[in-house]
C-alpha cells in the first residue's frame with residue numbers, strides 16, 4: 001500500500017520519459033478511445049512496462065518497446081499516457 | 087467441401103503458410119495489414135479449401151480489413167479454423183485464440199515463427215499449450231515450410247474431432263447473464279450456426295457485428311435488458327462496471343496462467359540487429375535523408391543503370407526479329423495488306439511498344455517487394471508521420487502511397503488498414519496522384535527523347551510532383567471537405583527480416599503477370615480499336631490519318647488543350663484512350679506515328695513536341711485522371727459515386743492547372 005502510493009506520487013507523461021528509460025503504464029484514459037483500443041490489442045494496458053527507445057525528429061513519433069514488440073505513437077498522445085518511472 | 091479459415095493477428099505469417107499450403111504467390115510483407123481481402127486456395131495434396139484472411143487482433147473489428155475477417159467468421163461459418171499464433175508474441179496472440187476457442191469450432195493452432203522465438207531465447211512448450219487449450223498445436227516455420235506437412239496431416243483429422251472443451255469461468259454475474267442470453271437466443275427458434283454461449287459472450291462484449299446478425303425473432307430490447315442487468319450485478323459484486331473491460335481482464339489473467347506453464351521468457355533477448363538498424367535508419371537526423379536517398383536509388387536503378395539498358399535490348403528484339411518474323415510469316419500465309427497492317431502496325435506496334443518497358447516494370451516491382459518484405463515499410467510511416475500530420479493525414483497513409491508507385495489499385499485497397507474513416511477516404515482520393523508503373527512507359531518515352539542526359543532526375547521530379555501535390559491537396563481537403571476527425575497514428579515496428587530471394591522473385595512475377603495480362607487484354611483491345619479508328623473515317627477505309635475518326639475525336643479536344651501546349655489531335659486522342667490504362671497513351675502514339683521501333687517513335691515525338699510541351703504533357707498524364715481500374719476500386723472502397731466522380735473531377739482540374747502553369751510559365755521565362 002505504502003509502495004503503491006510512493007509510485008503514484010511520481011506519475012508523469014510517457015512523452016517526458018527519456019529514451020532508454022523504463023516506466024510502468026498507469027493510466028490510458030486521457031488518450032483517444034480508438035488509440036486505447038489499439039494499444040490494448042497490442043498488449044499495452046495499465047501495468048505494462050515500457051521502455052522508450054527514441055523520439056522522431058521535429059516532434060515526430062515516439063517509439064517504445066513493450067513485451068518485446070516495438071510500437072510508434074505520436075508524441076502528443078504519448079503526452080496523455082500516464083506512467084510511473086521505474 | 088471442407089473449408090479451413092486462416093485466422094490470426096496481423097503479420098504472423100498467415101499468407102506465408104497459405105502460399106506454401108496452396109502453392110499460391112499472394113503478397114507477403116513484413117508489416118501489419120498486408121492482406122486486406124479474403125483469398126481462396128485449394129489445399130495441396132488433399133483437397134479442401136483454405137481461406138486466407140486479413141489479420142485481426144480480436145473479434146471486435148476496428149478497421150475495414152479486420153471487418154472482412156470477422157464477418158467471414160460469422161457469416162460464412164467455415165467448418166474449421168487454422169489459427170496462426172506468433173510464438174515470439176504469445177501472450178498478445180492468445181487473446182484472439184481464446185475468442186476463437188469459445189466459438190467451439192474444430193480448430194488447429196499453427197505455432198509460427200518458432201525460429202524467431204528460438205533465436206530470441208523464448209521457449210514455448212507446444213505440448214503444454216496443447217494441454218492448456220485442448221486443441222492440437224503444431225510448431226511451424228511458415229516461411230521455410232517447416233512443419234507444413236504436419237499441418238496438412240493434422241487438418242485431415244480435424245473435422246471429426248470436437249474442440250477440447252476449453253472454457254473460462256467468468257464468475258457468477260457474467261455466467262448468469264450469458265446463460266440468460268443463450269436461452270433467449272435458442273428460444274428464438276432459429277438455431278443459428280454459432281455456439282449460443284459464444285454469441286452471448288460476444289454480445290456482452292459489445293460486438294456490433296454479432297448483434298446485427300441476430301435472428302429477427304430476438305428482440306433487441308430484451309438483449310439490452312439482460313446486458314444492463316448483468317452490468318448491475320457485476321458492479322454490485324464489487325468487480326467492475328464495464329463488462330467488456332471485465333471480460334478482457336479475466337481473459338488476460340487466464341492467458342497469464344497458460345503462459346506460466348507454456349512459455350519461458352526468462353532468458354529473452356532483445357532484437358539486437360533490429361535495434362542496431364533502427365538506430366541508423368530511424369535516426370532523428372539521418373532517417374529522412376536516407377529514405378530520400380533510397381528512393382533516388384530506386385529511380386536510378388529503374389531508369390538509368392539497369393532498366394533502360396535491358397529495355398533497349400528488348401526493343402531491339404521486338405521491333406527487329408519479332409516484328410520481322412511476324413511480317414514474313416504473314417506474307418508467307420498470304421495475308422491481305424489490311425491484315426498485315428493491322429497485325430504489324432496495330433498489334434505489334436501498340437502492344438509491343440508497351441511491352442518494351444517490361445524490364446523497368448520488373449525492376450520497380452522487385453524493389454518495391456523488397457521494401458515490403460524487409461520491414462522498412464513500417465519505419466517509413468514513422469519517418470513521415472510528422473509531415474503527414476501537418477497536412478491532416480496519418481503517417482500510415484504512406485504505405486498505400488508507396489504501393490501506389492507499383493499500381494494504384496492494391497494501394498487504394500491498402501487504405502483499409504487505417505483506423506480513421508477520414509484517413510482512409512483522403513488516402514483513397516490521393517493515391518491516384520502517385521505515379522504507378524503504367525505511367526512509367528510514358529515518362530520513359532518522353533524523358534528519353536527530351537531529357538536523355540538527366541532522365542532519372544526528370545522522372546523523379548514527376549514522382550515528387552505527384553507526392554507534393556498529394557500533400558498539398560490533403561491539407562486542402564482536410565480543411566474543407568473532411569474537417570471532422572483528427573488523424574490517428576499508431577504503428578507496430580516488426581523486426582527486420584531479410585527477404586528470401588525466391589519468394590521475392592515469385593511475388594514480383596505475380597505482379598508482372600498482372601502487367602502482362604493487361605497487355606494481352608486492355609492494351610491489345612485498345613491498340614486494335616485505335617488502329618481501326620485511325621485507319622477509317624467518314625471517307626471510308628484506308629483514309630489519310632488526318633481524316634480519320636480518331637483525328638476528329640482527338641481534334642475535338644485540341645482547342646481545349648492548346649493553352650497547355652499540346653493542341654494536336656494526336657495528343658487529344660492519346661489522352662482519351664489513356665483513360666483505359668495509361669500505357670495505352672504509348673500504344674496510341676506508336677500507332678498514330680506508325681513507326682517501326684522505339685528510335686523511330688522517339689524521332690517522331692521529338693518532331694511533334696518541344697521540350698516544354700513534352701514536360702507539360704507528361705505532367706498532365708501524371709495527374710489527369712485515375713485509370714479505369716482505379717476508378718472501379720475507388721467506387722468499391724468508398725461505396726459512393728459522389729466521391730468517385732469527385733476523384734475524377736478534381737484530378738482533371740488539377741492536371742489542367744498544373745500543365746497551364748508549366749507551359750505558360752515556361753514560355754514567360756523564355757523556355758521552349
Ligand SMILES: Nc1nc2c(ncn2[C@@H]2O[C@H](COP(=O)(O)OP(=O)(O)OP(=O)(O)O)[C@@H](O)[C@H]2O)c(=O)[nH]1
Pocket residue numbers: 095096097098099100101102103113114115116117118119120121122139140141142198199200201202226227228229230459460583
Ligand atoms: N522468421 C520467420 N519469418 C516469417 C515466418 N513466417 C512468416 N514470416 C515473415 O513474416 C512476415 C509476415 O508474413 P505474412 O505471411 O505476410 O503475414 P500475414 O499474417 O499474412 O500478415 P497480414 O496479411 O498483414 O495479416 C513476412 O516478412 C514473412 O516473410 C517464420 O516462420 N519465420
Ligand SMILES: [Mg+2]
Pocket residue numbers: 100101102113114120121139140141
Ligand atoms: Mg497476409
